[in-house]
Amino acid sequence: xxxxxxxxxxxxxxxxxxxxxxxxxxxxxxxxxxxxxxxxxxxxxxxxxxxxxxxxxxxxxxxxxxxxxxxxxxxxxxxxxxxxxxxxxxxxxxxxxxxxxxxxxxxxxxxxxxxxxxxxxxxxxxxxxxxxxxxxxxxxxxxxxxxxxxxxxxxxxxxxxxxxxxxxxxxxxxxxxxxxxxxxxxxxxxxxxxxxxxxxxxxxxxxxxxxxxxxxxxxxxxxxxxxxxxxxxxxxxxxxxxxxxxxxxxxxxxxxxxxxxxxxxxxxxxxxxxxxxxxxxxxxxxxxx
Amino acid sequence: xxxxxxxxxxxxxxxxxxxxxxxxxxxxxxxxxxxxxxxxxxxxxxxxxxxxxxxxxxxxxxxxxxxxxxxxxxxxxxxxxxxxxxxxxxxxxxxxxxxxxxxxxxxxxxxxxxxxxxxxxxxxxxxxxxxxxxxxxxxxxxxxxxxxxxxxxxxxxxxxxxxxxxxxxxxxxxxxxxxxxxxxxxxxxxxxxxxxxxxxxxxxxxxxxxxxxxxxxxxxxxxxxxxxxxxxxxx
Numbered sequence: 390x391x392x393x394x395x396x397x398x399x400x401x402x403x404x405x406x407x408x409x410x411x412x413x414x415x416x417x418x419x420x421x422x423x424x425x426x427x428x429x430x431x432x433x434x435x436x437x438x439x440x441x442x443x444x445x446x447x448x449x450x451x452x453x454x455x456x457x458x459x460x461x462x463x464x465x466x467x468x469x470x471x472x473x474x475x476x477x478x479x480x481x482x483x484x485x486x487x488x489x490x491x492x493x494x495x496x497x498x499x500x501x502x503x504x505x506x507x508x509x510x511x512x513x514x515x516x517x518x519x520x521x522x523x524x525x526x527x528x529x530x531x532x533x534x535x536x537x538x539x540x541x542x543x544x545x546x547x548x549x550x551x552x553x554x555x556x557x558x559x560x561x562x563x564x565x566x567x568x569x570x571x572x573x574x575x576x577x578x579x580x581x582x583x584x585x586x587x588x589x590x591x592x593x594x595x596x597x598x599x600x601x602x603x604x605x606x607x608x609x610x611x612x613x614x615x616x617x618x619x620x621x622x623x624x625x626x627x628x629x630x631x632x633x634x635x636x637x638x639x640x641x642x643x644x645x646x647x648x649x650x651x652x653x654x655x656x657x658x659x660x661x662x663x664x665x666x667x668x669x670x671x672x673x674x675x676x677x678x
Numbered sequence: 679x680x681x682x683x684x685x686x687x688x689x690x691x692x693x694x695x696x697x698x699x700x701x702x703x704x705x706x707x708x709x710x711x712x713x714x715x716x717x718x719x720x721x722x723x724x725x726x727x728x729x730x731x732x733x734x735x736x737x738x739x740x741x742x743x744x745x746x747x748x749x750x751x752x753x754x755x756x757x758x759x760x761x762x763x764x765x766x767x768x769x770x771x772x773x774x775x776x777x778x779x780x781x782x783x784x785x786x787x788x789x790x791x792x793x794x795x796x797x798x799x800x801x802x803x804x805x806x807x808x809x810x811x812x813x814x815x816x817x818x819x820x821x822x823x824x825x826x827x828x829x830x831x832x833x834x835x836x837x838x839x840x841x842x843x844x845x846x847x848x849x850x851x852x853x854x855x856x857x858x859x860x861x862x863x864x865x866x867x868x869x870x871x872x873x874x875x876x877x878x879x880x881x882x883x884x885x886x887x888x889x890x891x892x893x894x895x896x897x898x899x900x901x902x903x904x905x906x907x908x909x910x911x912x913x
Contacts, residue, residue, distance in 0.1 A: 554781065561767050561778050568765040570729050573753030573782035573830055 398647035406639025407539035411594040413619035415587030421626035425486040431609025432497035437463040437592020438599040452514035460589035467588025501606035509603035680705040686735035695721040710876040713886035756833035764823040768812025779829030796825040817848040873910035
């Protein structure tokens with residue numbers, strides 16, 4: 390019985406961790422390339438979830454198409470927000486972007502509260518009825534397909550950053566922005582693309598969470614904070630480190646929720662972070678930026 | 679005139695680093711700027727590349743005004759810079775560094791042609807093409823930085839302190855490369871603290887002190903000038 394609970398919670402934790410990875414990778418991209426801390430990242434995730442919700446409920450689109458719609462919509466909005474809000478403070482000290490994005494976060498969350506009301510809503514994927522049991526471990530088709538989609542998106546992102554011209558430009562800017570400008574890279578275009586990718590990944594995650602749990606205007610803040618923990622543990626700009634840290638946080642949250650108390654599930658990642666800062670201050674990947 | 683800079687002023691915040699700097703360069707020549715630390719040489723170069731906005735003055739390059747353009751537009755217009763301190767991307771391979779240098783070139787055929795040319799001009803880079811740039815020696819990184827700046831096919835190449843921190847034998851090699859670039863038809867603006875090296879190869883030279891041009895003339899004439907010999911050549 391204990392073993393079954395353990396395996397079940399481990400599986401749930403891995404799925405949750407994969408979703409966190411999508412969110413944290415986007416945050417890490419923005420931090421690494423624009424040297425900007427985006428505290429409104431959780432609101433990108435929330436807005437993406439609402440786009441996903443309305444595209445299934447109002448437009449009646451299938452779940453996976455809705456994820457794509459949410460990604461496209463939030464990607465576009467992300468690029469607009471970069472241009473209007475963040476572009477003017479690029480290159481300024483970090484405190485500027487921290488304050489600005491915190492304000493943006495509050496504004497977006499309250500705007501959503503005003504427009505959509507605080508009631509939790511669920512995205513109907515139509516896949517949660519199909520499920521299977523293996524040795525008492527329960528898995529729905531919805532969760533399985535979410536897991537697969539997360540893996541596909543992370544692989545696509547890694548490929549994009551490693552091999553495409555735009556991806557290489559992103560890496561060049563992260564390593565030396567002036568050298569990138571001197572080489573003829575259109576830095577402003579890359580900034581827009583980075584925000585678009587980051588917004589799209591957060592939106593995909595939001596829609597997935599909206600199907601597994603709920604969509605609410607205040608769902609962003611906790612996710613923003615967890616994402617910052619993840620990129621702190623994993624190392625900024627380190628894709629593998631971030632994925633590893635995200636899964637670790639997912640597991641801690643899920644196992645803590647299953648074995649200690651579900652009520653404190655949001656506290657476990659922070660406790661883990663404090664412990665790691667005390668015991669392993671160099672970070673999990675050792676070094677980073 | 680191929681490059682004509684007039685009354686250029688620039689600075690950082692309230693500190694003015696350049697005061698009415700006027701400089702010209704003829705096509706196919708090597709023009710050098712010498713001066714001590716903090717004279718404004720790198721500031722001048724960053725203004726030419728569009729990374730720093732001049733507060734006043736004009737920059738005319740190849741028949742058009744380029745001050746106020748974004749850096750990538752200036753590279754596309756045919757002006758590229760190999761910056762001080764080399765600034766290669768340490769966590770990218772030699773080949774990736776070079777490919778990124780050619781990002782302003784639309785035709786992929788031209789990029790691969792230039793890549794082949796870079797590898798034949800700098801055999802050491804061909805050997806190390808898949809190594810991370812950060813693992814190269816200082817001299818190799820300088821070669822990479824110059825080769826990267828040439829990938830855009832510039833008509834005017836800005837070289838900022840290419841001899842800095844290099845062993846004398848490598849400096850000689852860099853001098854050969856600069857001459858070769860000039861002979862290939864590319865105009866070169868060379869900023870150097872190694873005044874003897876710079877004046878020996880320059881067609882024309884400017885001396886910069888605290889943001890002002892204080893002296894100019896043929897490279898060979900400045901080599902014989904008493905004040906230059908005292909201040910910059912240590913003789």
